[in-house]
Amino acid sequence: MDEKQKTIWTVKEKKQEALLRKKSVFFDFTKHSKKEISDLVLHMRKMMVANHGVGLAAPQIGISQQIFVAQLPGDDGIGYKGKFYAFFNPKIESISLKTIPQAEGCLSVPGFYGTVQRADKITISGFDKNQRSITIKAEGFLARIFQHEIDHLNGTLYIDKATKIAKINDTDISD
Numbered sequence: 001m002d003e004k005q006k007t008i009w010t011v012k013e014k015k016q017e018a019l020l021r022k023k024s025v026f027f028d029f030t031k032h033s034k035k036e037i038s039d040l041v042l043h044m045r046k047m048m049v050a051n052h053g054v055g056l057a058a059p060q061i062g063i064s065q066q067i068f069v070a071q072l073p074g075d076d077g078i079g080y081k082g083k084f085y086a087f088f089n090p091k092i093e094s095i096s097l098k099t100i101p102q103a104e105g106c107l108s109v110p111g112f113y114g115t116v117q118r119a120d121k122i123t124i125s126g127f128d129k130n131q132r133s134i135t136i137k138a139e140g141f142l143a144r145i146f147q148h149e150i151d152h153l154n155g156t157l158y159i160d161k162a163t164k165i166a167k168i169n170d171t172d173i174s175d
Contacts, residue, residue, distance in 0.1 A: 006047075006061075007061070008047065008051055008056075008060055008107045008108060009060055009061065009062050009108060010107075010108050010109065010110060011108060011109055011157070011159075012110075016062070016108075019059055019062060019064055020059050020060070020108055020152070020155070020157065021155045021156075021157070022059070022064060022155050023153070023154050024057075024058065024059055024064045024065050024066045024152075024153045024154075024155070025064060025065055025066065026065070026066050026089050027065045027066050027067055027088045027089055027127075029088070029127075029131045034130075037129050038129060040063075040067070041067075041069060041086045041129050043061075044056050044058070044061065044067070044068075044069045044086070045069050045086075047061060048069055048071070049080070053107045054070060054071060054072065054073055054141075054145050055068060055070035055071075055145045055146075055148060055149045056068065056069050056107065056149070057149045057153055058153075059152055059153065059155075060107060060108050060152060066088060066089045066090065066153050067086070067087065067088050067153075068085075068086075068087050068090065068149035068150070068153065069084070069085060069086050070084075070085045070087075070142070070145045070146065070149060071083070071084045072141065072142055072145075085136070085146075086128060086129050087124070087126045087127070087128075087134075087146075087149075088126055088127040088129065088131075089126050089127055090124050090126035090146070090150055090153070091124065091125050091126060092122055092123070092124050092150060093122075093123040093124060093125050094122065094123040095119040095121070095122050095123075096119045096120050096121035096122070098119070098121070099117045099118060099119055099120065100117070100118065100120050100144075101115050101116070101117045101163070102115065102116065102118070102144065103115055103116075104116045104144070104148060104158045104162070105158075105168070106148070106157065106158050106159075108152075108157065109157060109158070109159055111167055112159070112166065112167055112168065113165070113166060113168060114158060114159060114162025114163070114165040114166070115162055115164045116148075116158050116161050116162050116163075117161070117163070118143070118144050118147050118148075119143060119147065120139055120140065120143060121137070121138070121139040121143055122138055122139075122146060122147060123135060123136070123138075124136055124138070124146055124150070
């Protein structure tokens with residue numbers, strides 16, 4: 001694993017922010033062995049868990065390719081529950097008209113959160129790590145996570161969409 005891939009890239013560093021704001025390229029399965037792909041997914045999952053995230057896109061570890069991992073948090077907010085997702089070249093197929101505003105944070109924008117309006121239900125398609133086509137219908141928090149991670153792959157950060165941004169532990173949210 002390249003040394004730059006062992007940390008979460010943030011907006012605090014200009015070079016890192018530039019990559020975070022760049023549209024990622026499609027992942028080319030023919031340029032990687034099955035072991036390299038499995039190792040990358042495992043590494044991204046470990047990085048997500050170690051940093052207490054619920055999703056992680058490849059640009060967040062310095063890889064400008066269309067890959068993200070995600071998993072819902074446990075009911076107590078500690079640990080994880082349910083299916084682990086690893087998506088390659090994801091595409092939003094459909095999106096509900098119903099949207100919900102909710103606070104979001106991001107490992108690449110540490111110390112802040114903001115209110116973001118997102119679709120309550122989405123359907124996404126893409127590929128798993130074995131290059132099998134997959135389609136997932138998601139709603140609620142999982143739909144939000146998928147939209148947040150796909151935004152990363154398109155060079156968009158939640159702060160670009162947030163109506164209110166605040167420092168963590170602030171009692172006042174300001175525009």
